[in-house]
Amino acid sequence: MRYDYWVIRYVPDAIRGEFVNIAVIAGRNEDWSFRRVGNLGRASRLGGSAAMTHAFMRRIEEAISVRLSAVESLVPSDLMPLRKGDVEDLRVRMNNIVQLSEARPVLANSAEEAANLAYDLMIVDTDTEVGHRSRVKVVNRLRHAFEVRPELVQHLAKSGIAAVGSQDTSIDFAVTNRHVHQMSQVWAFDVKDTRRLQTNIQAWNYLLGLLRADGGRLVARRGQSGVQIPKSVEINAVFTPPDTSAGEEQFEVAKDGWRRLGVQVISSSDSEAIVDEAERLLQAT
Structure with a gap:
């Protein structure tokens, strides 16, 4: 079956255009799944320097994590259906440091499998489990x-x-x-x-x-x-x-x-x- 997936990315400086992919959301009809990187350390260091303190990078991680949790909360239960249009509306609104890419298709048997395939394809997570x-x-x-x-x-x-x-x-x-x-x-x-x-x-x-x-x-x-x-x-x-x-x-x-x-x-x-x-x-x- 065809599913759509969106890559969620951290963009600290839109002018420079640098970003790190940090999560994916995938779904169709009533079947949806979300997967995020296990460690946001790599994202928090993007665009930084050796002078950045651990506490400062930690605050960046927390800011990203809050936004990711907000997206994850949208992945529906049986009582809260989600539509492709809802995610597209969210993509338009999310134009700050955390953004959604345009939808892309993937063939899979479930939303969980689609999210996993997209994650392996689009995200480099140095701390992910082999x-x-x-x-x-x-x-x-x-x-x-x-x-x-x-x-x-x-x-x-x-x-x-x-x-x-x-x-x-x-x-x-x-x-x-x-x-x-x-x-x-x-x-x-x-x-x-x-x-x-x-x-x-x-x-x-x-x-x-x-x-x-x-x-x-x-x-x-x-x-x-x-x-x-x-x-x-x-x-x-x-x-x-x-x-x-x-x-x-x-x-x-x-x-x-x-x-x-x-x-x-x-x-x-x-x-x-x-x-x-x-x-x-x-x-x-």
């Missing part, structure tokens, strides 16, 4: 592996939500035919922030524990009835290998949890084996 970039690459490669198999595409759900009661978690790929046969999620362990990774995995594992006990539903949006997820569904955790001792430690912890939940742990280099297994599962029905 793992995000590697995860996007693996997700795109696995998606392509499914899409070149016409017999599977009609059964493939991308960027879905696995729900048990009021609890839910994201699922990168699911293969369905009357019910869910296979679910796969990509995890990147080549990251700096292993604490955040640990938190995300723990939340995912908690939901999987509920699924193994009671089954659940796969939905495109929260509140929908969706497709049944049986307790015995095949679940895959696709991983990019760690490159630090902290990542190694987190990987070992994750593997232990996945083993207890009956999750298949598959290296990103072998991820296309998931597609072959999906075909086998469908043929067996």
Whole structure:
């Protein structure tokens, strides 16, 4: 599907025309996403000099952060729809030190994916986690592996939500035919922030524990009835290998949890084996 994205940039001196891209917003219809750099230090130094104090640069960062938070607050909930025209109006009004670029198109399966693709394309973030970039690459490669198999595409759900009661978690790929046969999620362990990774995995594992006990539903949006997820569904955790001792430690912890939940742990280099297994599962029905 076609999404539009806008790059948000910091422009300290409009006359000189220097700027730093610091965030993206992407969306279409009711599906929107926002992503910003993890550290504004690079932006705050633009146009400055060695004589600038840390406190002064920090004030610049805070000023930029306030403006970014104002934009992020516009990303809609189910009760607050956002339209392309709303963002265009905002772009016209934002003509100070933080500005929006003109809209550009990108092909993606969700607003989150569109924002991630635009972020990787348009933003240089020296403090960003390597793992995000590697995860996007693996997700795109696995998606392509499914899409070149016409017999599977009609059964493939991308960027879905696995729900048990009021609890839910994201699922990168699911293969369905009357019910869910296979679910796969990509995890990147080549990251700096292993604490955040640990938190995300723990939340995912908690939901999987509920699924193994009671089954659940796969939905495109929260509140929908969706497709049944049986307790015995095949679940895959696709991983990019760690490159630090902290990542190694987190990987070992994750593997232990996945083993207890009956999750298949598959290296990103072998991820296309998931597609072959999906075909086998469908043929067996």
